[in-house]
Amino acid sequence: MIISFHYNIGNQGIFHNSIMFVKKALFAVPNSKSLPIGLVARFSSATGDIGVTVNDKTGVATVKLQRAPVNSLNTGFLKNIESTLDSLEKEKARGLILTSGLPKIFTAGLDILELYNCTTESLTTFWTQLQSTWLKLHATSFPSVALINGHAPGAGCQLAMSCEYRIMLGPKYTIGLNETKMGIIAPFWFVDTMIDTLGPRQAELALTSGKLFTSSEALKVGLIDEEVGSEEEGVAKAEAFLSQYATIPGTARKLTKLMIREKTISNLVKNKDKDLKNVIDLITSAQVQKGLGLYLQSLKKK
Numbered sequence: 001m002i003i004s005f006h007y008n009i010g011n012q013g014i015f016h017n018s019i020m021f022v023k024k025a026l027f028a029v030p031n032s033k034s035l036p037i038g039l040v041a042r043f044s045s046a047t048g049d050i051g052v053t054v055n056d057k058t059g060v061a062t063v064k065l066q067r068a069p070v071n072s073l074n075t076g077f078l079k080n081i082e083s084t085l086d087s088l089e090k091e092k093a094r095g096l097i098l099t100s101g102l103p104k105i106f107t108a109g110l111d112i113l114e115l116y117n118c119t120t121e122s123l124t125t126f127w128t129q130l131q132s133t134w135l136k137l138h139a140t141s142f143p144s145v146a147l148i149n150g151h152a153p154g155a156g157c158q159l160a161m162s163c164e165y166r167i168m169l170g171p172k173y174t175i176g177l178n179e180t181k182m183g184i185i186a187p188f189w190f191v192d193t194m195i196d197t198l199g200p201r202q203a204e205l206a207l208t209s210g211k212l213f214t215s216s217e218a219l220k221v222g223l224i225d226e227e228v229g230s231e232e233e234g235v236a237k238a239e240a241f242l243s244q245y246a247t248i249p250g251t252a253r254k255l256t257k258l259m260i261r262e263k264t265i266s267n268l269v270k271n272k273d274k275d276l277k278n279v280i281d282l283i284t285s286a287q288v289q290k291g292l293g294l295y296l297q298s299l300k301k302k
């Protein structure tokens, strides 16, 4: 039997033997701030929608991200993702398949509207939430698979790298940390995560060039573990990966994962304030703001 839900922040009891469908009602212009000439504010859900389907035979939860148009990560959506993971942990989920409910996009990374024309206060709220959501995903007690069924630039790649296994739908989509291309730099914990995934040599090449890898390039450098031709194939491979843990004692598995991830996790935990200060200094600078405005314009001109 499959139990499915769509929910916003703070859902509990996800394994209840009933179907719950909570649709988001709030729509908001993410930021009522001035945009560069020619740009109009787009309407998108403030918190996004998250579809959760739990297979009650295996205990594996499929979490589908849905924040049109491109699953960009703003404060509300990140909070929603963190609450979802929290609930899954409390309900002792046996595994996670993290994927997108939108066509063509896994997630477009950070919502650039959270960075552009921000105040120190709004940026602090946003960045603190990003740190918190990432820490939750990176250290989940259950095994996790990213089923990357669309583009995954920037923080989209970061979310995928934080899952234990990555399966990507080929051949049209790209994945990578593209910050340098935008004239900004990836925070140290993105860098740490990429080094953990690719090793220092490939991480340096990827990060300095802001490379967006095709699925076959990503497979070659180890950024993903498998490339698939269809979503169905991806789901089957994800389930097969997770099924190997059915016979492994959960605590032994979890402690081993945390031991391996400890250095990267504690580097952020110990340096959260420093990280935030770096971000505020860089993002609020006139030069970066100008660059972000131009980048937003270029996206809208396409």
Ligand SMILES: CCCCCCCC/C=C\CC(=O)SCCNC(=O)CCNC(=O)[C@H](O)C(C)(C)COP(=O)(O)OP(=O)(O)OC[C@H]1O[C@@H](n2cnc3c(N)ncnc32)[C@H](O)[C@@H]1OP(=O)(O)O
Residues within 6 Å of the ligand: 040, 041, 042, 069, 070, 072, 104, 105, 107, 108, 109, 110, 111, 112, 113, 151, 153, 154, 155, 156, 178, 179, 184, 185, 186, 187, 188, 278, 279, 282, 283, 296, 299, 300, 302
């Ligand atoms: C010292 C340490 C300092 C640290 C500093 C901060 C570091 C920042 C860290 C992380 C970086 C990020 O995650 S930044 C974001 C990276 N992401 C991108 O660059 C992706 C940009 N988007 C695209 O390439 C494409 O949109 C797409 C490939 C994802 C999808 O293409 P498609 O053709 O399907 O869609 P459109 O391009 O037409 O987009 C539709 C719509 O969405 C808007 N959009 C797209 N991406 C974003 C985004 N990331 N944030 C906000 N808005 C986005 C786009 O402008 C379109 O809007 P309109 O419909 O209004 O035109």
